[in-house]
Amino acid sequence: MTTSVTIRRPDDWHLHLRDGAMLQAVASFSGHFGRAIIMPNLVPPVVTGAQAAAYRDRIQAALPGKVTLRPLMTLYLTEATDPADVVAAHAQGIISAVKLYPAGATTNSASGVRDFDKVRPVLDAMAEAGIPLLFHGEVTDPSVDIFDREAVFIDRVLDPIRRATPGLRVVMEHITTSDGVDYVLGNESIGATITTHHLIINRNHILAGGIRPHYYCLPVAKRETHRLALRKAATSGDGRFFLGTDSAPHPDRAKESACGCAGCFTAPNTMSILAQVFEEEGALEQLEAFTSLNGAAFYGIAPNEDRIRLVRRDTPAEYPTHIPAGDETVTVFDPGFPLYWHVEDPA
Ligand code: DOR
Numbered sequence: 153m154t155t156s157v158t159i160r161r162p163d164d165w166h167l168h169l170r171d172g173a174m175l176q177a178v179a180s181f182s183g184h185f186g187r188a189i190i191m192p193n194l195v196p197p198v199v200t201g202a203q204a205a206a207y208r209d210r211i212q213a214a215l216p217g218k219v220t221l222r223p224l225m226t227l228y229l230t231e232a233t234d235p236a237d238v239v240a241a242h243a244q245g246i247i248s249a250v251k252l253y254p255a256g257a258t259t260n261s262a263s264g265v266r267d268f269d270k271v272r273p274v275l276d277a278m279a280e281a282g283i284p285l286l287f288h289g290e291v292t293d294p295s296v297d298i299f300d301r302e303a304v305f306i307d308r309v310l311d312p313i314r315r316a317t318p319g320l321r322v323v324m325e326h327i328t329t330s331d332g333v334d335y336v337l338g339n340e341s342i343g344a345t346i347t348t349h350h351l352i353i354n355r356n357h358i359l360a361g362g363i364r365p366h367y368y369c370l371p372v373a374k375r376e377t378h379r380l381a382l383r384k385a386a387t388s389g390d391g392r393f394f395l396g397t398d399s400a401p402h403p404d405r406a407k408e409s410a411c412g413c414a415g416c417f418t419a420p421n422t423m424s425i426l427a428q429v430f431e432e433e434g435a436l437e438q439l440e441a442f443t444s445l446n447g448a449a450f451y452g453i454a455p456n457e458d459r460i461r462l463v464r465r466d467t468p469a470e471y472p473t474h475i476p477a478g479d480e481t482v483t484v485f486d487p488g489f490p491l492y493w494h495v496e497d498p499a
């Protein structure tokens with residue numbers, strides 16, 4: 153039985169670090185990643201190149217000296233986004249991508265896009281400059297069932313946008329369905345991130361035997377067949393699929409509420425969980441592709457030079473169940489089983 157695997161240092165292609173006290177509390181938990189694509193859904197959102205540069209500096213200041221995580225910044229697309237600002241911020245190396253939230257789809261998405269025609273000039277400029285567009289792929293139409301919102305988004309929004317702006321590089325963020333997997337497999341020049349938690353939980357975990365707010369995220373976990381399709385895609389080695397944890401910390405007070413918010417905080421234990429998933433799928437040799445090679449290739453940057461080692465031990469790795477964040481606490485994602493894979497950094 154394989155008991156250790158050494159891989160290039162992983163990257164996280166979708167991460168929420170927040171700001172202020174929460175940023176201070178969570179930043180170091182992503183410390184064994186090399187680069188991370190940082191989501192811009194702050195309050196107020198990161199909408200200009202200047203704001204992205206200032207946020208990058210705040211993140212760097214929050215990281216302990218020994219942590220070398222490099223934040224790769226994104227802009228939050230609004231109907232008022234200036235194409236020239238996006239192109240300039242990318243040319244100056246301030247941003248790596250632009251995030252599209254349909255207005256109302258998720259946490260802090262109120263300033264997102266309602267009318268996709270209004271952002272066409274920005275998308276055209278991005279296609280021209282080779283700037284990736286990262287989609288939160290869910291429709292917000294209240295008549296569409298929440299479990300169908302990803303599949304409907306592909307037909308109603310994603311596919312028409314890709315046809316209208318050929319050459320636009322897109323990443324379907326945090327896919328949760330076999331529909332998402334199939335759309336990626338049917339298209340050559342597309343990327344898709346898959347989260348750690350969507351490889352572990354299906355909708356029963358959220359709802360059966362009591363409601364579990366710490367498993368609630370968006371897009372919401374779907375039925376088991378979809379989880380199995382995601383596991384197959386993630387462990388396949390196909391270069392279009394890569395890790396984006398969508399680690400999204402919220403104060404416990406806001407999650408354990410009559411109207412709890414969406415997000416799972418998976419940064420601390422993600423690599424231990426993923427090693428177990430890949431082992432269960434008989435695909436440990438594909439772990440490095442998913443966490444450390446495919447995303448870098450999509451973004452056109454070299455993989456990290458250094459390596460980490462994952463070692464399977466007889467005693468489980470220990471992670472905190474909660475972390476303090478200012479006056480709040482944040483619950484760490486509980487996969488529901490012991491984690492025998494330990495991270496050794498450096499390898
Ligand atoms: O579960 C989620 N949490 N999904 C998102 O799209 C946003 C994120 C957050 O910012 O909390």
Ligand code: ZN
Binds near residue numbers: 166191398400
């Ligand atoms: Zn997210």
